[in-house]
Amino acid sequence: MSGINLIDLFNFAVWGILFLAIVVQLFRSIRIVSTRTALIVERLGKYQATLGPGFHVLMPFIDVVTATQDLREETIDVPPQECFSKDEVKVEVDGVIYMSVSDPVKATYGVTDYRFAAMQLAQTTTRSVIGTLDLDKTFEERDMISQAVVDTLNRAGQGWGVHVHRYEIKNIKPPATVQDAMEKQVNAEREKRAILAGAEGDKQSRISTSEGTMRELINLSEGERQRLINEAEGRAAEILALAGATAASIEKIGGALVQEGGEQAIKLKLSEKLIGNIEHLADRDTSVIFPANLTDMDQLLQALGLRIEEKST
Known part of the structure; x- marks a missing residue:
């Protein structure tokens, strides 16, 4: 009786193990694949399919997932x-x-x-x-x-x-030795660029200074030129004004001569001026030679009065 019980228990255990294996295999045949993942399925050692994202059911004991590939970067x-x-x-x-x-x-x-x-x-x-x-x-x-x-x-x-x-x-x-050499080379290049930049700056400074001096000299020369032009224009205007006044005076004198009594008036004016000039000459240490005939007023005026007028003008 005990032998029968042991056999029954053994059979029960075997069937239980088989049932459990089947259940486990059934659960393993159900696969849910996530996004960006792929499962490689083999059937009896041969490639069968590639399972993409989603729900899949495999054949128990025949289909086997041999690899899982992650498709993400x-x-x-x-x-x-x-x-x-x-x-x-x-x-x-x-x-x-x-x-x-x-x-x-x-x-x-x-x-x-x-x-x-x-x-x-x-x-x-x-x-x-x-x-x-x-x-x-x-x-x-x-x-x-x-x-x-x-x-x-x-x-x-x-x-x-x-x-x-x-x-x-x-x-x-x-290597460390090469790094040191490269650093020294970089420092040398940096110092070289600094020296070149300084020289270029000094060059530009000298150029700017010389250009400023040149412009200053040009401005000074332009100013002097303009001053001389203004002075020349002023003298020319003065000469023109004097010439205009002289011409107007001569024109007035000419107009007075052609009028009645104009010549006598001119002679009288010249006589007065002659006498005034003689008075001025008397105040100076000057020797004056008069014509022999002082009664000839025309000759006297011509010899003395007009010359004195020329000197006074």
Whole structure:
């Protein structure tokens, strides 16, 4: 009786385990896939399907999910590595890859580990590109190096089912001795630019000063020229005014001579002036010679009066 009970218990346990396995497998056959995720399903060891986002039911004991691929963009750190530039200077370079899975099937079956493969290919490509550049160019051509790595990874990624969006170089570290030499070179270039800037400033200052002096001299000469012109115009105006007054006086005298009694009036005026001039001559230590015939007024006026008038004018 006890033997029968043990057999029944054993059978019950076996059937219980089988039932539990079936239940577990049924639950495992139900898959809910989230967004930007893909499941690779194999049936009896052969690729069957790629499950996208949503609710899916697999065939128990036959279908197996062998891989889960995340389709979101991810970053992969490329560890530092030693590279030699064209001028045989050792530098240490590291970077980061931004990539995503574009084909889950190829990412599963095309390469064992696409992350490790991409990292290794990025390192070898970086070494190759830096080997074609001088040390100074490696700092200037970061974009070119990054683009070369991206192009190489994308060509290989077509078979790996991945797409590389960009590659960024984080650090390029030359040896300490080279860093010191580069710093000294930078300081020398900076001092050189400062000296050139100072010389250029002094040059501009001298040019500005000379231009200011030249403009000052030009202004002074223009002012002197204008002053002389004004003085000449003033003298010319004075001469014209005197000439105009003299012409008017002569015209008046001529008009007086043609009038009745005008000639006698002129002679009388000249006689008065003659007598006045003789009085003035008497006050001076001057010798005067008169004509012999003082009764001839016309001759006397002609000889003395008119000459005195010329001297007085």
